[in-house]
Amino acid sequence: MSFAFHPRTIHPALRGLVRGLWHYDEQRDAPLRRREMPVAEAVLLFNLGPPIGVAWPDPAAETGFASAAGFLARPHPAPARSFMSGRQRGVQVMLTPLGAERLLRTPLSAVPAAFLSLPEALGRGGAGLGERLAETRGAAACLDLLEAELLQRLAGTAPPADPVAQAWRRIEASAGRIAIGALARDLGWSRQTLVTRFRARTGLTPKMAARLQRFRAVIAHLPEVPEQGWAGLAAELGYADQSHLIRDVRDFTGLTPGALLRRRLPDGLGFVE
Missing domain, CATH: 1.10.10.60 (Homeodomain-like)
Structure with missing residues (x-):
């Protein structure tokens, strides 16, 4: 079993909008199902390894995500279930609700589903970003690419002060x-x-x-x-x-x-x- 976790210090322009940003690479000897803990943030995840499964908020409804695919999940006060076949690699962003609002250009309360696909969350370039990340080797390079994308989408205006x-x-x-x-x-x-x-x-x-x-x-x-x-x-x-x-x-x-x-x-x- 091996696990490599690479967190990125939040860029000053993203503070208050992004709570966490990291790359992970996990290898296990057998498949694993986890109970994932509820969070107050929206989760933006790009799967860069073999297919994974996620069931949330309905534990009986599992959705599969192939390599270069991913999702944005709203905050929800219930555990999620995740499945990996033995290896997983990806990058994950924890967006504050105000950061998710800026990314989606709409309040989270208006999002019609608990899960949004990458194209639904990021527009037409969402799938392409997933593919570029999957083709990128090295944790630092993946984080550089995603951080630049977030800066382009989220920065440029003052953080909300209402x-x-x-x-x-x-x-x-x-x-x-x-x-x-x-x-x-x-x-x-x-x-x-x-x-x-x-x-x-x-x-x-x-x-x-x-x-x-x-x-x-x-x-x-x-x-x-x-x-x-x-x-x-x-x-x-x-x-x-x-x-x-x-x-x-x-x-x-x-x-x-x-x-x-x-x-x-x-x-x-x-x-x-």
């Missing part, structure tokens, strides 16, 4: 610990106005965005059972108590934190389905 953008940035910066009522007051809106306008732009309510940000922190702390126990971890990450943390993990994964931890792959590269 109240919804401010709300997103504050939820993200607080790792989901901010009180939504207080956030609305700071923005000069009622709570209902914030909820309505935030969901219209991002496809999520502010509360769901905050929950997903806290959940991200839980996953980051799951290499082993926390020394302080689940109650201590809950307090550290801004949950009301241990039951609150357990309820969120079960809502997002269908498993308790302990059961999820037992499904963690021995090499730490995700959770087995």
Whole structure:
């Protein structure tokens, strides 16, 4: 088994629009099905290796993606399922909802499907970009190519500074610990106005965005059972108590934190389905 992960530092012009950008190359001795964790960002993925399968948000409906194909998936508070035959290679972009809005030229709430193909997400050049990436050798060269494409599509204007953008940035910066009522007051809106306008732009309510940000922190702390126990971890990450943390993990994964931890792959590269 081998795994090479190459993250790219986010270009200054893409900050606030792109949360993560990386190239990966994984080789295993047998096929593998993973349970992929929910995220608050939109996922833009280019498959550059053998065919892969993804089931999301319906775990029973798997979609296959050949080499040079890929997709953009909306944020969704439910786990995805992925399948690899033994090897996979690709590049992945984690777009904030405001970054996805700029890329798609429309708010995420207006996207008609959970999955968009590359041509649907990127226009007529989407398939061609996938093909160029698949023909490119070397992680750095792939990332250079994709970064240049993102800069062309997303840069050139100032990052959004409207109240919804401010709300997103504050939820993200607080790792989901901010009180939504207080956030609305700071923005000069009622709570209902914030909820309505935030969901219209991002496809999520502010509360769901905050929950997903806290959940991200839980996953980051799951290499082993926390020394302080689940109650201590809950307090550290801004949950009301241990039951609150357990309820969120079960809502997002269908498993308790302990059961999820037992499904963690021995090499730490995700959770087995």
